[in-house]
Amino acid sequence: MFVKVCGITTPEMLDVCVDASVDAVGVVFAPRSVRYIEPGDARMLGERLPRSVEFVGVFQDAPTDTVLEAAHVAGLTTVQLHGVVEPGGIEAAEAAGLRVIRALGAAEYAAGAAHDSLLPAVRLLLDGPDPGSGEAADPASLLSRPPERSWLLAGGLTPDNVAERIRAYSPYGVDVSSGVESSRGVKSEDLIRAFVAAACSA
Numbered sequence: 001m002f003v004k005v006c007g008i009t010t011p012e013m014l015d016v017c018v019d020a021s022v023d024a025v026g027v028v029f030a031p032r033s034v035r036y037i038e039p040g041d042a043r044m045l046g047e048r049l050p051r052s053v054e055f056v057g058v059f060q061d062a063p064t065d066t067v068l069e070a071a072h073v074a075g076l077t078t079v080q081l082h083g084v085v086e087p088g089g090i091e092a093a094e095a096a097g098l099r100v101i102r103a104l105g106a107a108e109y110a111a112g113a114a115h116d117s118l119l120p121a122v123r124l125l126l127d128g129p130d131p132g133s134g135e136a137a138d139p140a141s142l143l144s145r146p147p148e149r150s151w152l153l154a155g156g157l158t159p160d161n162v163a164e165r166i167r168a169y170s171p172y173g174v175d176v177s178s179g180v181e182s183s184r185g186v187k188s189e190d191l192i193r194a195f196v197a198a199a200c201s202a
Helices: 011-019 039-046 064-074 089-095 106-110 139-144 162-169 189-201
Strands: 002-005 024-028 052-061 078-082 101-105 123-127 151-153 173-175 179-183
Touching: 002 189, 011 024, 011 189, 024 039, 052 064, 052 101, 052 106, 064 078, 064 089, 078 139, 089 101, 101 106, 101 139, 151 162, 162 173, 162 179, 162 189, 173 179
Parallel strands: 002 024, 002 173, 024 052, 052 078, 078 101, 101 123, 123 151, 151 173
Antiparallel strands: none
16 A cells, blocks of 8 residues: 655654655645745755655645746655646656646546546546545545546545545555644654554555
8 A cells, every 4th residue: 555644844754754664755835735845945854765755745736837846956756736737737747757646636536627638657646625634535426436547545534544445445545644643734653653554454
């Protein structure tokens, strides 16, 4: 099971993620987020990561130039794109050597959002209606139209429910942020370790 922990802002919690054997660590470049981090500060985190761990930057409604510049400064391996993506933005990211995760609300996906034209290497992330809020993805939407490509489940996941949801929806991976926080924006070592253990035992 592929496990991504998102919203990392400190070297201490990044080191916990690595020690817990996560597959990807995410940093947030959406300025309105409580988990926002500057690309230069993110680079100092990314330099601590082993090459086996994906370093993912999360963007919301960001112009392609902004995504590419932040990715370069931060040293990202992967960009996760929420909201509006400019035409050609995914292709530009891939041409720059970046992996791409396209994030959509589960209900948006089930309603037939424009995702069928995504490039083959692009992974989907299906989220709740308000990313980062901890609000769960709509179960009916996840079951009505299961993706035919690799996809990650996000939205409302916690150490207590992640195994059950993996069994119910069969994603290839899971993504968590608020579900491993002791308070809003503050990650918990115990919750990170418990989440990874639960996800990998599902």
